[in-house]
Amino acid sequence: MDLWIPVTIFAAFCQNARSALQRHLAGRLGTTGATFVRFGYGVPFALVYLAGLHWLGGHSLPEPNAPFAFYGMVGGIAQILATFLLVYLFSLRNFVAGTAYSKTEPVQAAIFGLVLLGETVTPLAGLAIAVGVVGVIFVSLAGKPVGFGSLVTALAGRPAQIGLASAAMFGLSAVCYRAASLSLGGPGFLMQAAFTLAFVTTFQTIAMIAWMAWREPDQLRASAVNWRGAVWVGLVGVAGSAGWFTAMTLEKVAYVRALGQIELIFTFIVSWRIFRETLHPAELIGTALIAGGIVLLLLGT
Template sequence: MELWIPITLVSAFLQNLRSVGQKHLKATMGTLGATFVRFAFGLPFALVFVSVLHWGMDMSFPHLNRSFILWSVLAGLSQILAQFLLIHLFSFRNFAVGTAYSRTEPAQAALFGLLFLSETISAGVLAAIAICVVGVMLISVAHTPVNPRSLVTSVFQRTALIGLASGTAFGVSAVGYRAASLALGGPNFIMQAAVTLAFTLTMQTIVMAAWMIFVDRSDFHRMRKGWKPGLFVGATGATASFGWFAAMTLQQAAVVKALAQVEMIFTFASAVFFFREKVNRLEVAGCLLIVAGILVLVLMG
């Protein structure tokens, strides 16, 4: 088994835990505060990762060149935009359509990988991406009147366009992080991933902190009160991102993001076994498609 596969699976599991933590924090901190925690509380852990690799494992620091900085800034800002658009969808009654379209991230990452990095992928990988995307979209609309046919007919609705824009920003972000990590050129994929993570989290924390000071400073007080669950979100989020960056240094972003759709199965399993939620045929079909897509990706990709 190639190393990027288990790294991606572990990262998807940790991201699911981070999402659960953020959902809890949203009730006490609000949307902006819960989003900021992901970056600010994750930054200390990212710095620890770099420190351990450098001083504990004697790995040298890579040179922060211009290409790395440009790609990191583009990826970091794109990720903030993607998160904002995704959260904005929840203000609409029919947000499920937009959320489903935001899940086209792997397909869009494949396109941006081709345009920006001249990366090509095989027919097997394209098939796997398509199968996974359809599976995730089915799960996204499983509890609404929306059906697969309406997803096609509603493509020009406002929520669908916002969802597609979110998926676009996520796709650009994924490809940007891969390009940034590769631009470092060494000493190895682990240190490249750690430095990329520390740099981008620093930039994202500064940008979001400035925005919060300008918009609503009361979020800082709520974060101080909820620092313990915030640390959990920061630790799981930073570790998951470290895994994503490492995997995307080893493998194309579109391929990693396709396998990362396994996170939906983790979420689905949590809902069934821990929260005793009922499932329907669309959710089961969506999970089966994701599993099928992952099998195609591993066997044919």
């Protein structure tokens, strides 16, 4: 089994846990505050991880360059916007559907990967991504009559538009992170990913602190007051990000994000067991299609 596969599954699991923690915090912090803790409280863990690889693992630090800084900052801003939209989306629909809309990201990541990096996907992998997106659409129709009219309504609604925009920003950020990591040219995929993660998380934290101090100081104070829950968001978030950055350094973003749709299966478990939300037959069908898409993806890569 290629290393990027278990690393991606680990990252998806951590991302699901982080999203669940953020959802709880959103009620106490608001959308901006819940978005900030993902980055602000993750910086110390990202720096500790980088230092551990360097001092304990013996990995030398890479030399940053202009393309690295450019792609890292563009990706960082795109991820902030994507996270903000996703957290806001949780207030419009249930936890499963909110996450599902963001899972259209593999298609958009494939487009960004082609445009920015010239990366293509195999026909079977393309089919796998398409099957996964169909599964996402089924989830979006949960609790509604399934038909052409309901499909158009669901995709044209406000939650879908916000979810698709979030997915686009996530796709752009992922491709930028791969470009930033690869631009370092060494000394190895673990250190390249960790260095990129530390740079991006630090940049995101500085950018959000400046914005919140100017526009939403109350959210900055609330983020500090709720530090106990925020620390866990930062820890789990960085663990997941380390997995994503490592996997995307090893493999094309479209493949990594397509496999990352396995997060939706974890989401169902969280939705059912923790949030006690009712699951609809369409959501189960959609999950089965997503699982089928993952199997096709693994066969086509």
